[in-house]
Amino acid sequence: LHANVASLEVVTGTGTVMSVGSAGRLRKDNTGLHLQHLFIGSEGSLGVITRADIFCPRRPRAVNLALLQVTGKRKFAEVVPEIYEAVQNELGEIVSAFEFWDAESNALVRKHLSRGIASEASYWLLVETHG
Numbered sequence: 001l002h003a004n005v006a007s008l009e010v011v012t013g014t015g016t017v018m019s020v021g022s023a024g025r026l027r028k029d030n031t032g033l034h035l036q037h038l039f040i041g042s043e044g045s046l047g048v049i050t051r052a053d054i055f056c057p058r059r060p061r062a063v064n065l066a067l068l069q070v071t072g073k074r075k076f077a078e079v080v081p082e083i084y085e086a087v088q089n090e091l092g093e094i095v096s097a098f099e100f101w102d103a104e105s106n107a108l109v110r111k112h113l114s115r116g117i118a119s120e121a122s123y124w125l126l127v128e129t130h131g
Contacts, residue, residue, distance in 0.1 A: 004055045005052060018035075020036045063130055065126065069119055070083070071121050100123060100124065
């Protein structure tokens with residue numbers, strides 16, 4: 001959300017109306033503090049957002065998913081960073097998601113939702129790309 005918010009209008013606790021950010025087409029602005037990020041993250045404690053200008057990116061032309069099963073006795077902390085680094089090296093900026101879960105998590109999903117993956121893998125990794 002932070003990357004796509006151009007500007008905000010905020011009413012502070014004292015009733016002051018503030019405009020923060022730049023509503024124009026300029027996406028990169030290094031001229032000062034990014035106050036809109038503070039208001040977004042404060043959940044209303046710094047002020048109430050009354051207007052937001054948001055960039056709406058176009059839907060990507062291609063979305064691809066890969067589901068990887070990891071088997072073996074290697075520890076999760078060894079396997080996932082190694083695979084993540086390989087994915088980043090090969091795919092770079094088009095990686096839009098990198099999710100993982102273990103056999104225990106999968107067993108809970110299968111038990112309570114009657115879904116999940118029927119496999120004896122130790123871990124699963126989901127890699128999504130856009131572009």
